[in-house]
Amino acid sequence: MPLDYPIHRRTLPNGLRVVVSPDHTVPNVTVNLWVGVGSRHEQAGRTGFAHLFEHLMFQGSRQVRSGEHFEALMAEGGRLNATTWFDRTNYFETVPTGALELALWLEADRHGHLLDAVSQENLDNQRDVVKEEKRQRYDNQPYGNALIDVYAAVFPEGHPYHHPTIGSMEDLDAASLEDVHAFFRRHYAPDNTVLTLCGDIDPDTGFALVERYFGDLDARVQDPRPPLAQLEPLTDPVRVERREAVPNDRLHVAFRLPVDESDELVAATVALDCLGGLSSSRLVRRLVRREQTAVGVHATAWGFVDGVSLGFVVLDVAPGSDPADLEAALVEELERLAAEGPTEAELEASVAQSERAWLSALASQEERADLLSRYTLLHDDPDVVNTHLDRVRAVTADDVVAATRRWLDPRSRAVVAYLVPDAADEEAVA
Amino acid sequence: MTRPVVAPPAPWSFPAATEHVLPNGLRVLLHDLPGQYVLSMRAVVPTSLATEDREVEGVSSMMARLLDEGTQEHDPEEFAELLERHGMAIGAGVSDGGLLVDVDVPQSHLGTAAHLVTAALATPVFPEDEVRRILRSRLAEIEQERASAAHRAAREVARTLWADTDRASRPTAGTVETVSAITRDHLVERHARTVGPRGATLVLAGDLTGLPVLDLLTDSLGAWEAPDHVPPPAALAPVPAADRARVVVVDRPGAVQTEIVVACPGPDRSTPHGWAPHPVASFVVGGSPGARLDAVLREEKGYTYGVRAAFRPRVAGGSFVTSGSVRSEVTGEAVEILLGILDGARDGFTATELRTGVDFVGKTAPGRYATADAVADETAALALEGLPLDFTTRNLAAVAALTLEDLDAAYRRTATGEWTVVLVGDAASVVPALEGRVPGPVTTVGR
Numbered sequence: 001m002p003l004d005y006p007i008h009r010r011t012l013p014n015g016l017r018v019v020v021s022p023d024h025t026v027p028n029v030t031v032n033l034w035v036g037v038g039s040r041h042e043q044a045g046r047t048g049f050a051h052l053f054e055h056l057m058f059q060g061s062r063q064v065r066s067g068e069h070f071e072a073l074m075a076e077g078g079r080l081n082a083t084t085w086f087d088r089t090n091y092f093e094t095v096p097t098g099a100l101e102l103a104l105w106l107e108a109d110r111h112g113h114l115l116d117a118v119s120q121e122n123l124d125n126q127r128d129v130v131k132e133e134k135r136q137r138y139d140n141q142p143y144g145n146a147l148i149d150v151y152a153a154v155f156p157e158g159h160p161y162h163h164p165t166i167g168s169m170e171d172l173d174a175a176s177l178e179d180v181h182a183f184f185r186r187h188y189a190p191d192n193t194v195l196t197l198c199g200d201i202d203p204d205t206g207f208a209l210v211e212r213y214f215g216d217l218d219a220r221v222q223d224p225r226p227p228l229a230q231l232e233p234l235t236d237p238v239r240v241e242r243r244e245a246v247p248n249d250r251l252h253v254a255f256r257l258p259v260d261e262s263d264e265l266v267a268a269t270v271a272l273d274c275l276g277g278l279s280s281s282r283l284v285r286r287l288v289r290r291e292q293t294a295v296g297v298h299a300t301a302w303g304f305v306d307g308v309s310l311g312f313v314v315l316d317v318a319p320g321s322d323p324a325d326l327e328a329a330l331v332e333e334l335e336r337l338a339a340e341g342p343t344e345a346e347l348e349a350s351v352a353q354s355e356r357a358w359l360s361a362l363a364s365q366e367e368r369a370d371l372l373s374r375y376t377l378l379h380d381d382p383d384v385v386n387t388h389l390d391r392v393r394a395v396t397a398d399d400v401v402a403a404t405r406r407w408l409d410p411r412s413r414a415v416v417a418y419l420v421p422d423a424a425d426e427e428a429v430a
Numbered sequence: 431m432t433r434p435v436v437a438p439p440a441p442w443s444f445p446a447a448t449e450h451v452l453p454n455g456l457r458v459l460l461h462d463l464p465g466q467y468v469l470s471m472r473a474v475v476p477t478s479l480a481t482e483d484r485e486v487e488g489v490s491s492m493m494a495r496l497l498d499e500g501t502q503e504h505d506p507e508e509f510a511e512l513l514e515r516h517g518m519a520i521g522a523g524v525s526d527g528g529l530l531v532d533v534d535v536p537q538s539h540l541g542t543a544a545h546l547v548t549a550a551l552a553t554p555v556f557p558e559d560e561v562r563r564i565l566r567s568r569l570a571e572i573e574q575e576r577a578s579a580a581h582r583a584a585r586e587v588a589r590t591l592w593a594d595t596d597r598a599s600r601p602t603a604g605t606v607e608t609v610s611a612i613t614r615d616h617l618v619e620r621h622a623r624t625v626g627p628r629g630a631t632l633v634l635a636g637d638l639t640g641l642p643v644l645d646l647l648t649d650s651l652g653a654w655e656a657p658d659h660v661p662p663p664a665a666l667a668p669v670p671a672a673d674r675a676r677v678v679v680v681d682r683p684g685a686v687q688t689e690i691v692v693a694c695p696g697p698d699r700s701t702p703h704g705w706a707p708h709p710v711a712s713f714v715v716g717g718s719p720g721a722r723l724d725a726v727l728r729e730e731k732g733y734t735y736g737v738r739a740a741f742r743p744r745v746a747g748g749s750f751v752t753s754g755s756v757r758s759e760v761t762g763e764a765v766e767i768l769l770g771i772l773d774g775a776r777d778g779f780t781a782t783e784l785r786t787g788v789d790f791v792g793k794t795a796p797g798r799y800a801t802a803d804a805v806a807d808e809t810a811a812l813a814l815e816g817l818p819l820d821f822t823t824r825n826l827a828a829v830a831a832l833t834l835e836d837l838d839a840a841y842r843r844t845a846t847g848e849w850t851v852v853l854v855g856d857a858a859s860v861v862p863a864l865e866g867r868v869p870g871p872v873t874t875v876g877r
Contacts, residue, residue, distance in 0.1 A: 023465070025463075025464065025465050025800075026796050026797065026800045027439060027440050027442065027796055028796055028797045028800065058719070063433070066729075067719060067720050067725075067729060070718055070719050070720055071718075071720045071786070074718055074720070074786070074790050075785070075786045075789050075790060076436050076789065076793060077439065077789060077790060077792065077793020077794045077795075077797075078794075079794055079797060079798075094797045096439040096793050096796070096797075097437075097439070098436050098437030098438060098439055099436045099437075101434035101436075102433070102434050102436050104434075105431060105433055105434050108431070109431075124732070125729065125730075125732045126732075127732075128731075128732025128733070129728055129732050129734070129735060130735075131757075132687070132732070132733065132734050132735040132755070132756070132757060133735040135686050135687045135755070135757060136687060136735050136755050137735075139686050139687075140579060140685060140686050140687045140689075140755065141578065142574070142577040142578065212431075213431060216431070245577070246577065247570070247573035247574045247576065247577040248570055248573060248574070278514050279510045279513075279514065280507065280510045280511040280513075280514050285507060288563070289506065289507065289560075289563070292562075292563055292566070295566070295567045295570040295571075296567075316570070318566065318570065319569075319570065345511055345515060348515045349511065349514035349515045352514060352515055352516060352517035352536075353514055353517060353519075355517055355536060356468055356517040356518070356519060356534060356535070356536055359467050359468045359536060360468045360534060360803070363465075363466050363467065363468055363801045363802060363803070364800065364801050365797075365800060
C-alpha cells in the first residue's frame with residue numbers, strides 16, 4: 001500500500017517546477033531547490049567546478065551582500081546549506097513559517113541574479129576554502145581518496161562519472177570568472193530547477209509565493225542531451241592497488257549497476273543487502289562473525305541517471321588476514337547468491353530495513369523535501385516518495401538472482417585495494 | 431522585488447512527555463508525536479566510568495557493544511536476524527554518565543522491539559567467541575582512530591586537559607593495554623553490577639496512536655530484574671590538569687593539513703549560573719560562516735573549510751572546544767589568529783551578536799526537535815543528566831531573556847585564557863612556525 005504524504009505540483013510559465021507538500025505539525029517550512037547540474041556536466045579540465053560554483057552562491061547576488069544569505073536566514077532561525085553531487089546541486093533551508101518569504105526572496109535573487117555580484121576576490125577566496133575542504137575530507141583522511149579511485153576504475157575515461165565531485169587541485173586552480181559566468185548562464189535557470197516547499201504551508205499560498213518571487217526569472221532555451229545508453233558491466237576484472245599509511249588493509253569491490261529508478265537497480269540493491277549491507281548479511285556472518293578475517297563489511301548502491309549506477313562492497317581486513325582470501329570469499333558468495341538466490345529471511349530483512357530507513361528519512365521535513373525535489377528533477381515523479389516501498393516489497397528471489405547474474409558477476413568487478421605498506425618497503429625507505 | 435518583512439514565530443514549547451513507573455521501578459517517558467511512524471526508543475542507565483578498574487578501562491563500552499551479541503534466548507546470529515526482520519536498528523554505547531541503548535523501529539514492531547531490548551539489557555550471555563571478536567575490533571578501531579587527525583587530536587586533548595588521575599583523561603572505550611586485559615568474566619561482572627532498572631529511564635517517542643504502549647512495556651521491560659545492580663556514585667566534574675595551559679604537537683610527518691583543537695574546562699547544563707548563554711556564545715564565536723572565527727579564518731583568509739566552537743556539557747562538568755583544520759603552511763598564523771579571537775571575545779560581544787545568537791538558538795528549536803529521533807535524544811539526555819523535563823522549554827525562555835551582561839559574564843567565566851592547544855600535523859614545519867605566536871610551552875609527541 002502506498003504512503004499518503006500530500007503532494008501538489010505545478011510548473012510556472014518559465015519552466016520552474018514547483019512541489020508543495022503541506023505538513024502543519026511544526027511551524028516551519030523547508031525550501032529545497034534542486035538544480036539539474038552536477039559534476040557529471042563538467043568539462044575536462046574543469047572538474048570540481050559545479051561544487052566550487054555552489055560555494056559562490058553564498059557570496060552575494062544583485063541585492064544581497066557576500067555572506068548575507070547565511071546571516072539573514074540564521075538570524076531568523078533558519079538552518080541551511082547546499083551540496084553538490086554527480087547528478088545535481090541542491091540548496092535548502094528550513095525556516096519558521098514567518099520567514100518563508102525572506103527565504104524565497106534570497107533564493108530568487110541568487111538563482112536569478114548571481115552574476116551581478118560575483119567577483120575575482122570571492123572566487124579566489126572560495127577556491128581556497130574548497131581546496132581546504134578537499135584536503136580535510138579526502139587528502140588528509142585515511143582511505144580518503146579510495147572512492148575517487150573506484151570511480152576511475154569502474155567508469156571509462158571521459159564518462160560523466162569517471163571523476164569525483166570535489167575535482168582536482170589543478171582544475172580548481174584553472175577556474176576563471178569567465179567560467180563562472182558561462183556556467184551560470186548554461187545551467188542555472190528556472191527550467192532546469194525544481195523548488196519544493198514542505199511544511200507549514202498550503203498549496204495555493206505556496207504556489208502564489210513562489211510565483212511572486214520566481215515568476216520574473218527568464219527561462220533559457222535548453223537542449224539537454226538525452227541520457228547516455230546503459231553502460232554494460234565490465235568485461236574483465238580491474239585492479240588498483242595503493243600502499244599507504246592506512247590502519248588496516250581495505251578492499252573496495254565495485255560494479256556498474258543499472259540506472260536509477262529501474263526495477264533492476266532495486267533488485268541489485270537487495271542483492272547487495274544480502275551480501276553485505278545488513279548485520280545479518282552472508283558476508284558479515286561468514287567473514288566478520290565466523291572466520292573473523294574482516295573487522296567490517298559494508299555494501300552500498302548509489303543510483304545515478306546518466307546511463308549507469310554504482311554498487312560497491314567494502315571489506316575491512318582484520319590484522320593478520322590475507323586480503324586475497326577475503327576477495328575469494330566474496331567471489332564465492334556472489335556465485336552462491338547467483339546460483340541459489342537469497343533466503344526468505346534475507347529478503348525479509350532487506351525489505352524491513354529499507355522500510356525503516358525510508359520512513360525515517362521521510363520523518364524529517366528536510367529530507368522529505370529533498371526526496372520530493374530529487375524525484376521531480378531526475379524522474380519527473382515526486383510521487384515516488386509514496387510508492388517507492390511498494391517497489392521494494394515487490395522484489396522476488398528470482399529478481400535478485402537475475403540482477404546478481406547480470407550485474408554482480410565476479411568477472412565484472414573492479415577492486416581498489418588500500419594496503420598497509422610492507423615492512424620490507426618501510427625498511428628500504430628508512 | 432523588495433525584501434520581505436519577517437513575521438515573528440508563534441510561541442513554541444518542547445513536546446511534553448507523560449511519565450510512568452513500571453512495577454520494577456523503571457521510569458518511562460512517552461512522547462506521542464503524530465505522523466512520526468518510526469518510533470525512537472532510548473534506554474538510559476546511569477553508570478560511572480570512574481568505577482572501572484584501571485587495568486581494564488573500556489570494560490563498560492565493550493560490555494555495551496556485546497549486549498546484542500547473544501542472549502539467553504537467542505544466539506548472536508539469530509538475534510541480528512530477528513532485529514533486522516522486524517525493521518529495527520539498535521545501537522549501544524557508554525558516555526561519562528551512563529549506558530545508552532537506542533532503537534529505531536516501525537510502529538508495528540514495537541512489541542518485538544521491547545522484548546529484544548529487554549533481552550539485551552537483562553540476559554546477555556557474552557559468548558566467548560563474540561567477546562574475542564568485539565575486543566579485536568576495538569583494537570582495530572584504536573588504530574583507525576590513531577590514523578584520523580580529528581580522533582587523534584581529541585585523545586591528546588583529553589590527556590592534556592584533565593588530570594592524569596582522572597578517568598576523563600583516558601579513552602572511554604579503553605586503550606590497547608586495557609582492552610587486551612579484558613576477559614569475559616570482567617564483562618559479565620560489569621554487566622551484573624552496573625546495568626539494572628533502578629534509576630534507569632526508558633524514553634519512547636513517535637506516533638503512538640492505537641498502541642497499547644504501557645502494556646507492551648510492562649510485559650517486557652517491566653519484568654527486567656537485576657539483583658546485583660549497584661547504582662553508581664554521584665558524578666563528579668573531571669579535575670583539570672594543573673599544567674593544561676600548553677601546546678602539544680602530535681607529529682604527522684608530511685601532513686597536508688594541521689588539525690587544531692583548543693579547549694578549556696566548561697560547565698554542565700545544570701550550572702547555577704544558567705545554561706542559556708552558552709549555546710548563544712558558541713554560535714557567535716564559532717557556529718556559522720559569519721561567526722567571529724570563520725569570518726576571518728574562512729571568509730577573509732581562506733585558510734580553512736570551517737572552524738567550530740562548542741560547549742560540550744558532560745553529566746558533571748564539561749569543556750569548551752574549538753576545532754578545525756588549516757593547510758600546513760599557514761598553521762602558525764592561523765593558531766595566533768584563532769587564539770586572538772577566542773581571547774578577544776573576553777572584551778565583550780555586540781548587541782547585534784547577542785540578538786543574532788538569541789534568535790538563532792530560540793527560533794531553530796521547533797525544527798531541531800521536529801522528529802521522534804531528536805525528541806527522544808533530548809529527553810534521554812535530560813534523564814541522564816538528571817535535569818527536569820521542562821528544562822528545554824525553560825532554557826529557551828531564558829535564552830530569549832538573555833542580556834549582554836549575562837552573555838559576557840558566561841563567556842569570561844569559562845574562557846579564562848588558559849588554553850589547551852593540540853595540533854596534529856607536520857611537527858618539523860609547525861613547531862618553528864609557532865615561535866612567538868603561542869603562550870606557554872610547546873611539546874611534541876609521536877603518533
